[in-house]
Amino acid sequence: MVRKRNVLLIVVDQWRADFVPALGAGFLKTPNLDRLCREGVTFRNHVTTAVPCGPARASLLTGLYLMNHRAVQNTVPLDARHMNLGKALRGVGYDPALIGYTTTVPDPRTTSAKDPRFTxxxxxxxxxxxxxxxxxSMEGYFGWLAQKGYPLPENREDIWLPEGEDAVPGATDRPSRITAELSDTAYFTERALTYLKGRGTKPWFLHLGYWRPHPPFIAPEPYNRMYRPEDMPATVRSEHWRDEAAQHPLLEFYLRGIGQGSFFHGAGGAANEMEEASIRQMRATYAGLISEVDAALGEVFAHLDATDQWKDTLIVFTSDHGEQLxxxxxxxxxxxxxESFRIPLVVVDPDACDRAGQIESSFTESVDVLPTIIDWLGGEVPRACDGRSLGPILRGEKPADWREHLFYEYDFRDVYYSHPQKELGLGQDDCSLCVVQDERWKYVHFAALPPLLFDLGNDPGQFRNLADDPAHAVVVAEYAQRALSHRMRHAERTLTHFRSGPEGLQEKSR
Structure with a gap:
């Protein structure tokens, strides 16, 4: 009899890697994430290959680098020709269910310019x-609230204001006006349990998404007071934001332009004005939102235990991207x-219990998730995929040719809510950077701006740019060549393994 195989892909939002207890965040209370780390493999050096949400999820769910899928920013369409995890799962006989979102703008060639998805x-x-x-526009969640009998305010997002008429929006230990029983985390969990119970004993794939710990940074009772600000890790930053801004023109743009309103509903003021006390309170709230998600996962895991499905389920826990905090x-x-790119990755493979509880230091990237899942299900990984299956590493059989550095990208062309391109006087196709990073060096290459180089051994906080230092010219050249070679090696290759000839079409595996 063929063994039943299920896949639970948990994708949280804006959860950075150093807020994982197994990786050093001992102040956090996350018993269910702790269970995953005990029973699976936790990856210490894991990054998303792109930010923000739309590009990050495009890479996660297509297995392609930003340079290949080209959904380069939020609001930029994803080419319909690309294979993705949902399509690939259908190719191995699964009906892929999704809870949450993917932040995908459709290919305009497949629909009308009047398609409301473009708004x-x-x-x-x-x-x-x-x-x-x-x-x-969160309509699924707000409709669920209304159906539950909750009286929605005229401005629906006011549910994330602090409780109390005298409350001031901003970093606060007050609870949100919405209760934990009616939070978005509770909504996603109810949807997950409804789906799983309806599925019964049939094999399933579930992308279980959670919005948290994404802002607004306000938590419902009791998670708002679960952590004390004084117990939060201190910030990594220069004494004054202008000291950081002097490092690079793109950094200066963001340091001058980011406001608090996108992170605390109704708040004013610039992010660079936040004092250490406010940041620690924000982090305490962020930690509370993490614990709320963890408690919700406990409900899902309890169902898998009760129905004896845990032993047949590959569980992948990750985030779309991190958060500067x-x-x-x-x-x-x-x-x-x-802080923006390093994210959690924990994989519980019921076929690889020998490595349970181990911390893996190999360099891994978000593009590895798709091939890992398809490989585990016995399918063929798409030829164009830039990532590699983690299956061998999970079994303790790391390939000799595994990657020697991390690679990730960011595109900062103008979108409707941010205009660095205009401010910096660049063309839209000049607004890109890529990073090559290993244990010792981090090199940042810009298409049309000066590069950056950091000595991670002596400057782990990345405060001193060495790219202009003649003593480091050889290092800059070496890592610039690495970046170029990496891009050439991963150039789009959907059809490059086919050959025509006198005997007709041939396919070459290597």
Whole structure:
């Protein structure tokens, strides 16, 4: 009898890697994530290959680098020709269910310019079947609240204001006006359990998305008071934001332009004005939102245990991207800093229990998730995929030719809510950077701006740019060549293994 195989892909939003207890965040209370780390493999050096949300999820769900899928920013369409995880799963006999969102703008060649999806930040990626929508405009969640009898305010987002008429929007220990029982985290969890219980004993794939710990940074009771600000890790930043701004013109743009309003509903003021006390309170709230998601995962895991499905389920836990959380005087996910790109990855493979509880230091990237899942299900990984299956590493059989550095990208062309391109006087196709990073060096190459080089051994906080230092010219040249070679090696290759000849079409595996 063929063994039943299920896949649970958990994708949280804006959860950075150093807020994982197994990786050093001992102040966090996450018993269910801890269980995943005990029973699976936790990846220490894992990055998203792109930020923000739309590009990050495009890379996660297509297995392609930004340079190949070209959904380079939120609001930029994803080419319909690309294979993605949803389509690939259908090719191995699964009906891929999705709870949450993918922030995907459709290919305009496949629909009308009047398609209402073009008025949104993004919609659902083709190939998946939604069983718990959040998009468009969070209507799925707000409709659920109304159906539960909750009286929605005229401005629906006011549910994320602090409780109390005298409350001031901003970093606060007050709870949100919405209760934990009616939070978006509760909504996604209910949708997940409804789907799983309806599926019964049939094999399934579920993309279980959570919006948290994405802002607004306000948590419902009791998660708002679960952590003390004084117990939060201190910020990594220069004494003044202008010291950081002097490092690079793109960094200066963001340091001057990011406001608090996108992170605290109704708040004013610039992100660079936040004092250490406010940042620690923000981090305490962020940690509370993490614990809320963890408690929700406990409900899902309890169902898998009760129905004896845990032993047949590949569980992948990851995030779309990280969050600056005040480090380098920044909020959000932007640029080239580790806080934006380093994310959690924990994989529980029931076929590889010998490595349970281990921390893996190999360099891994978000583009590895698709091939890992398809490989585990016995399917063929798409030829164009830039990532590689983690299956051998999970079994303790790391390939000799595994990657020797991390590679990730960021595109900062103008979108409707941010205009660095205009401010810096660049053409839209000049607004890109890529990073090559290993244990010792981090090199940031810009298409039309000066490069950056950081000595991670002596400057882990990345405060001193060495790219202009003649003593480091050889290092700059070496890592610039690495970046070029990496891009050439991963140039689009969907059809490059085919050959025509006197005997007709041939296919070469190597």
């Amino acid at each position: 949104l930040l993004g919609d659902l990626m083709e190939g998946f079947r939604s069983v718990g929508a959040f998009e468009p 005040g480090d380098h005087h920044l909020l959000g996910k932007i640029g080239f800093h580790d």
